[in-house]
Amino acid sequence: MDVNEIRDPQIQMFCLSGADNIYTFYHDETNNIRKLHIDDRGLNVAELKVFILGGIAHEGRPRPIDVSTLRQAMRIQDSADELKLKHVAKGEFMDIIDSSKLEIFLQWIANSGFLIHYHELDPxxxxxxxxxxxxxxxxxxxxxxxxxxxxxxxxxxxxxxxxxxxxxxxxxxxxxxxxxxxxxxxxxxxxxxxxxxxxxxxxxxxxxxxxxxxxxxxxxxxxxxxxxxxxxxLIEEFSAFYINRIAVFKNSEHIMDLEETIRDAFLKNPLTDAGEPVTNYRFADSKTETGIQLSDVIVGVLGKMHTYLSNTSAEDIEKDRLALSNTALKNTKLLCDLITAPDSANQAFLHHVASLHDIDKLDRFLRFPDGRYV
Structure with missing residues (x-):
C-alpha cells in the first residue's frame, strides 16, 4: 500500500498545507469497538460511542518529556507506573469537565507547547x-x-x-x-x-x-x-484511520500505543513510499512512552466529549453550557484553546467523520472565537 495514493488526494481535495512538515505524533485511542455488526438481537455493542484516535504532537523529532512536575501538581502517587485518564478525572463528560485535576493537566499541556491532534469517527x-x-x-x-x-x-x-x-x-x-x-x-x-x-x-x-x-x-x-x-x-476494523494519519504526515514520526489488532493489520499490508518500506512509525508500551500516557488522557476526554455531543440535543447542550461555572468553565476554555491551536497551526491535525449537527454542537459548547468551528 503506497502512502502517496492515500495522502495526495486528501492534500489536493482539502488544500492541506504543512503535511510535509516534520512532527512527532503520539497516538492513543478510545472507544475502539473493533467491529460493528448486526445480528438477530441488534448491534453487537451495547452502546455506540465516538471513536477517537489522537493525542499530543510537537514539532521536530522525538525528545524527552518530563512529567514529574505534572504528577506532583496532580498528586499522583509514585505507585502509579503510568499516567491515565482515571488519575485525572472519572465519570461521564459533564463530570470530568468539573475536575480540578483536569484543569491542571490541560493547562500543563498548553504551557508545555504541545499541540493536540485527533481523528473523530462517529460509527x-x-x-x-x-x-x-x-x-x-x-x-x-x-x-x-x-x-x-x-x-x-x-x-x-x-x-x-x-x-x-x-x-x-x-x-x-x-x-x-x-x-x-x-x-x-x-x-x-x-x-x-x-x-x-x-x-x-x-x-x-x-x-x-x-x-x-x-x-x-x-x-x-x-x-x-x-x-x-x-x-x-457495518465496520470491519479501524486500522485504516491509523494508516491515514501516517500517510498524510509521512515525513513525521508516529509513536503508537500497542494495539495488537492494529499492529497485525500493518504487518498484513505493509506501507510503502514510492516502493520503499515506510519506517516512520512504531508501536510502543505506554508504560515506557510518556507521550502515549499524555495522549491517553487527551483521547479519553475527547471521546467522552464527542459521545456526549452525539447523544445530547442542541437545546440541552445550550442549557448545560449556561450552567457551567468556575473549574468547569475554565476547562471548557482550555479545551477550546487546545483545539483551536492545532487547527490554526496545521488543519490536517484535526479530522472529523461526523455529522455537521454534532460539529455544530461542539461549537455551541466550546464557543470558538470566530463563532464557527471549521
Whole structure:
C-alpha cells in the first residue's frame, strides 16, 4: 500500500498545507469497538460511542518529556507506573469537565507547547453515509452535490432518532449487502422514517431534500456502495484511520500505543513510499512512552466529549453550557484553546467523520472565537 495514493488526494481535495512538515505524533485511542455488526438481537455493542484516535504532537523529532512536575501538581502517587485518564478525572463528560485535576493537566499541556491532534469517527454516521453516496453522485443533479454533508447528517439524525427501528430495517434487508430486488422496499421504509421524523431537522426544506434524494434512488439500477457487500457488517476494523494519519504526515514520526489488532493489520499490508518500506512509525508500551500516557488522557476526554455531543440535543447542550461555572468553565476554555491551536497551526491535525449537527454542537459548547468551528 503506497502512502502517496492515500495522502495526495486528501492534500489536493482539502488544500492541506504543512503535511510535509516534520512532527512527532503520539497516538492513543478510545472507544475502539473493533467491529460493528448486526445480528438477530441488534448491534453487537451495547452502546455506540465516538471513536477517537489522537493525542499530543510537537514539532521536530522525538525528545524527552518530563512529567514529574505534572504528577506532583496532580498528586499522583509514585505507585502509579503510568499516567491515565482515571488519575485525572472519572465519570461521564459533564463530570470530568468539573475536575480540578483536569484543569491542571490541560493547562500543563498548553504551557508545555504541545499541540493536540485527533481523528473523530462517529460509527453510526460512518455506517450510513454510503446510502447518500450511492445515490447523490449517480442521479446527475450537480446542484445537490454541495449539500452532500448536510444530507448525510440529516439521514444520521433521523436514524439515530429511531435507532432500534433502523437497526431492524438494516437486518431485514441485509444492509449493506442489499439484493437488487430489495432496493425499492428498503428505500421506501427509509422514506417513511424521514417523514415520521421530519420535525427534528432544522428546516422543512432539509426533510424535503433528503426525501427527494431517497426517492431518486428508487430509479437507479444499482446502489453501488450498499449492494453486493457482506450482509450486516457495518465496520470491519479501524486500522485504516491509523494508516491515514501516517500517510498524510509521512515525513513525521508516529509513536503508537500497542494495539495488537492494529499492529497485525500493518504487518498484513505493509506501507510503502514510492516502493520503499515506510519506517516512520512504531508501536510502543505506554508504560515506557510518556507521550502515549499524555495522549491517553487527551483521547479519553475527547471521546467522552464527542459521545456526549452525539447523544445530547442542541437545546440541552445550550442549557448545560449556561450552567457551567468556575473549574468547569475554565476547562471548557482550555479545551477550546487546545483545539483551536492545532487547527490554526496545521488543519490536517484535526479530522472529523461526523455529522455537521454534532460539529455544530461542539461549537455551541466550546464557543470558538470566530463563532464557527471549521
Amino acid at each position: 453510526l454516521y460512518w455506517s450510513v453515509v454510503d446510502i447518500i453516496d450511492s445515490i447523490l453522485f449517480k442521479i446527475g443533479v450537480p446542484s445537490l452535490i454541495p449539500h452532500h454533508a448536510l444530507l448525510k447528517s440529516d439521514l444520521a439524525a433521523v436514524i439515530r432518532r429511531e435507532l432500534p427501528f433502523a437497526i431492524d430495517l438494516f437486518r431485514r434487508y441485509d444492509y449493506p449487502g442489499l439484493a437488487s430486488e430489495n432496493r425499492k422496499p428498503f428505500l421506501n421504509e427509509l422514506i417513511e422514517l424521514v417523514q415520521r421524523n421530519a420535525g427534528i431537522l432544522d428546516r422543512t426544506m432539509n426533510a424535503m431534500m433528503l426525501k427527494g434524494i431517497l426517492q431518486e434512488g428508487r430509479k437507479l439500477e444499482e446502489l453501488s456502495f450498499i449492494e453486493g457487500y457482506p450482509a450486516h457488517k
